[in-house]
Amino acid sequence: MIRKDKFKRYMTGYMFIMPALMGVLVFTLFPVAFSFILSFCDWNLFSGIKGIKFVGLDNFHVMLSDGLFTSSLFNNLLFTIITVPAIIIMALLIALLLNKNIYFRGVLRGMFFFPYVSNIVAISIVWMVLFSPEGGPINMFLKQLGMTNPPGWLASIKWALPSIGIITIWLNVGYIMVIYLAALQGVPKSQYEAAEIDGASGMQKFFNITLPYLSPTTFFVLIITLINSFKVFGPVNILTHGGPGSSSYVLVYYTYVTAFRYYKMGYASAMAWILFIIIFAFTIIQWRGQKKWVNYM
Amino acid sequence: MVKFRRLLSAVVICFIMTATLSGCGGGKTQTTPKPEEPKKAEEPKKDKEKVKITVWSGIPGENGPDAMAQAFMKDNPDITVEYIRYVNDETGNTKLDTSLLSGNTVDVFVSHGPDRTIGRITSELAEPLDEYLKKDNIDSVKDFGPGYNTYNGKTYALPMTNVDDFIWINKKMFDDAKIPVPTDWTWDEFREIAKKLSKGEGESRVYGAMMYTGWPDGWMKPAFVKLGPDIHSDTMAINLDNPYFKKALDLRYNMEVVDKSWVPTPLAIAKKLTLQDMFLTQKTAMMYGGSWLLRYVKNAKDYPHDFICAFAPLPKWEKNQDKVYNSCGSLDENISINKKSANKEAAWKYAKFWATDGFKYMVPGGKIPGWKNADKNQVSKDLLGDNPEKLFDVTSFKNVVLGKNGDYYVTPVIAARREVATLLDQEAQKALAGQVTVDKAIENMKKNAEDVVKRSKK
Numbered sequence: 001m002i003r004k005d006k007f008k009r010y011m012t013g014y015m016f017i018m019p020a021l022m023g024v025l026v027f028t029l030f031p032v033a034f035s036f037i038l039s040f041c042d043w044n045l046f047s048g049i050k051g052i053k054f055v056g057l058d059n060f061h062v063m064l065s066d067g068l069f070t071s072s073l074f075n076n077l078l079f080t081i082i083t084v085p086a087i088i089i090m091a092l093l094i095a096l097l098l099n100k101n102i103y104f105r106g107v108l109r110g111m112f113f114f115p116y117v118s119n120i121v122a123i124s125i126v127w128m129v130l131f132s133p134e135g136g137p138i139n140m141f142l143k144q145l146g147m148t149n150p151p152g153w154l155a156s157i158k159w160a161l162p163s164i165g166i167i168t169i170w171l172n173v174g175y176i177m178v179i180y181l182a183a184l185q186g187v188p189k190s191q192y193e194a195a196e197i198d199g200a201s202g203m204q205k206f207f208n209i210t211l212p213y214l215s216p217t218t219f220f221v222l223i224i225t226l227i228n229s230f231k232v233f234g235p236v237n238i239l240t241h242g243g244p245g246s247s248s249y250v251l252v253y254y255t256y257v258t259a260f261r262y263y264k265m266g267y268a269s270a271m272a273w274i275l276f277i278i279i280f281a282f283t284i285i286q287w288r289g290q291k292k293w294v295n296y297m
Numbered sequence: 298m299v300k301f302r303r304l305l306s307a308v309v310i311c312f313i314m315t316a317t318l319s320g321c322g323g324g325k326t327q328t329t330p331k332p333e334e335p336k337k338a339e340e341p342k343k344d345k346e347k348v349k350i351t352v353w354s355g356i357p358g359e360n361g362p363d364a365m366a367q368a369f370m371k372d373n374p375d376i377t378v379e380y381i382r383y384v385n386d387e388t389g390n391t392k393l394d395t396s397l398l399s400g401n402t403v404d405v406f407v408s409h410g411p412d413r414t415i416g417r418i419t420s421e422l423a424e425p426l427d428e429y430l431k432k433d434n435i436d437s438v439k440d441f442g443p444g445y446n447t448y449n450g451k452t453y454a455l456p457m458t459n460v461d462d463f464i465w466i467n468k469k470m471f472d473d474a475k476i477p478v479p480t481d482w483t484w485d486e487f488r489e490i491a492k493k494l495s496k497g498e499g500e501s502r503v504y505g506a507m508m509y510t511g512w513p514d515g516w517m518k519p520a521f522v523k524l525g526p527d528i529h530s531d532t533m534a535i536n537l538d539n540p541y542f543k544k545a546l547d548l549r550y551n552m553e554v555v556d557k558s559w560v561p562t563p564l565a566i567a568k569k570l571t572l573q574d575m576f577l578t579q580k581t582a583m584m585y586g587g588s589w590l591l592r593y594v595k596n597a598k599d600y601p602h603d604f605i606c607a608f609a610p611l612p613k614w615e616k617n618q619d620k621v622y623n624s625c626g627s628l629d630e631n632i633s634i635n636k637k638s639a640n641k642e643a644a645w646k647y648a649k650f651w652a653t654d655g656f657k658y659m660v661p662g663g664k665i666p667g668w669k670n671a672d673k674n675q676v677s678k679d680l681l682g683d684n685p686e687k688l689f690d691v692t693s694f695k696n697v698v699l700g701k702n703g704d705y706y707v708t709p710v711i712a713a714r715r716e717v718a719t720l721l722d723q724e725a726q727k728a729l730a731g732q733v734t735v736d737k738a739i740e741n742m743k744k745n746a747e748d749v750v751k752r753s754k755k
Contacts, residue, residue: 133568244730245730246727261715263420
């Protein structure tokens with residue numbers, strides 16, 4: 001029998017978490033469970049609850065032969081390969097630079113971080129103007145440099161996805177930079193001094209001191225940039241609508257279109273769960289791999 | 298001790314869950330619409346009790362709907378009308394669809410274009426109108442025209458607006474190039490004229506032609522002029538075996554890529570160019586669009602321009618082509634009543650009003666009534682507005698806009714049409730970008746269309 005005061009403590013605890021718990025239950029757990037069930041069903045949103053038909057693994061079979069799905073998956077992988085290394089490397093370099101005592105360091109840090117907190121729609125519209133194939137600043141600059149046929153960016157099949165990639169990289173570098181800046185503060189100066197005494201060069205110091213100390217952070221950064229790169233949606237929906245053709249179709253956009261343009265909720269749920277499995281698989285791989293290269297000091 | 302604590306937490310969480318779920322049973326209407334209508338239509342109301350109906354359409358209030366609502370409320374003091382405009386694009390239509398699902402805020406709605414209308418009809422969002430039509434002695438086909446408003450034997454919408462496609466012409470550019478306004482031409486002649494009128498480079502380029510970018514089936518439209526009901530076959534949503542589809546894609550390829558006289562769709566999407574912006578700033582000599590564009594042309598405040606608009610019918614494929622169809626299909630705006638509406642009688646009254654007598658308020662904004670009993674002279678006067686010579690070439694206006702523009706054909710109601718059209722458009726884009734040849738693109742389209750229709754038949 002638990003004593004009365006302990007019981008009271010428990011109940012108080014539960015009362016405190018109840019509002020948040022209810023929120024999580026209703027808005028997170030229930031939809032997740034419902035979508036899991038839906039992924040095995042066929043459901044046109046307009047036919048009401050009675051329209052939910054159980055179809056087993058049909059949705060997944062269809063996905064395998066759905067050209068647009070495989071295109072989206074391929075585009076996502078391409079997108080991840082383009083953006084993840086670029087974000088991490090650029091963020092690290094900028095963080096290293098902004099760690100030194102240069103002029104206007106605070107302002108520069110703010111400027112780099114600013115895109116991350118800006119509204120994605122506003123950002124997309126601005127980049128749309130920048131990427132404008134004829135009169136846009138980027139292409140005019142390239143033409144000045146002598147390029148006769150600058151890329152069509154958002155209007156070109158080859159360049160639509162890389163353009164979205166560029167926007168995403170610009171967006172996320174600031175956030176990752178801040179994380180690295182924080183981590184850099186944790187590298188003990190004494191190590192650098194010791195290395196200098198032994199005659200280490202700048203590069204040697206970087207690869208043998210800085211990087212290992214940053215490896216836990218890099219591990220974290222790798223996971224979140226990878227996960228976020230699979231979730232890209234905003235710029236695609238605003239700027240390219242998956243086009244031209246299907247060159248910038250990504251999984252989340254295809255899921256959105258399937259759910260809210262064609263109202264095939266079952267199929268869309270199945271796609272969402274496949275995305276979850278893919279992201280989960282990548283995360284597991286990284287988690288297992290951390291023993292190899294992450295040094296926890 | 299620990300085990301007991303764990304058991305207690307589990308029990309408490311279960312309790313919280315059940316309390317939450319029962320408490321928000323009603324709150325789930327957002328994602329899971331109630332299967333049956335919980336409200337009975339209406340209990341007999343006292344005569345003087347005010348009924349409020351909400352009317353949705355894609356037309357801005359100041360282009361007619363507000364004036365119409367005012368007139369209606371004057372004649373029907375027991376009904377209040379609230380007009381809500383939704384923008385006729387992806388997000389706007391999704392907004393209307395979700396409002397229709399949740400039931401309470403839509404009574405009357407207007408759907409624009411076959412995709413949206415068919416989508417809503419096959420999803421059973423609209424109330425069957427057969428009873429009302431019988432009571433008021435209206436025949437949807439005889440009094441209005443053929444359409445895609447029936448499904449499983451019931452009528453779900455009234456087709457009320459003539460939104461024919463035709464070619465709008467910048468008369469000044471034609472006069473400068475000494476080209477007469479065509480009255481009977483072929484797509485080859487269209488291509489020649491467009492090539493002649495395109496000039497310039499880059500940002501300041503003037504194109505020969507542009508089409509409404511919001512049509513996923515846009516590239517196919519020239520083929521529709523020849524095919525009419527043959528667009529669709531029993532086995533395929535779009536009868537891609539027919540050689541005119543390839544001809545249409547070839548035409549588009551030649552104009553967009555070879556001649557560079559047609560505004561490329563990816564460019565228009567990437568720069569968010571609209572038909573009216575390009576035409577009224579003289580960046581394109583011709584535009585392929587419907588009568589809804591009239592409201593932009595007449596809007597001298599936002600779109601001042603110093604050329605007059607002439608009109609030409611849609612080009613044919615052969616000089617002696619026997620049957621000519623209008624690529625818009627049929628009457629393109631449909632008015633329906635929400636199945637979940639609580640005031641269906643009042644809603645029907647308003648829907649009938651809009652489609653018949655009330656339509657005259659829409660005419661100055663550029664809509665042509667499909668109602669056979671509309672006053673044609675009044676329509677013509679209201680459409681042209683004051684000072685028509687300043688804006689229009691009145692002869693060609695009367696011939697094209699007010700005349701017959703080819704036969705109508707009925708678009709079959711296939712639920713997967715939207716998906717098919719989008720997939721076909723993607724292949725067309727690839728062909729236009731040079732990624733695949735036109736022949737391969739048509740082949741891929743056939744395969745994709747078959748896949749989609751097969752999938753949705755289950």
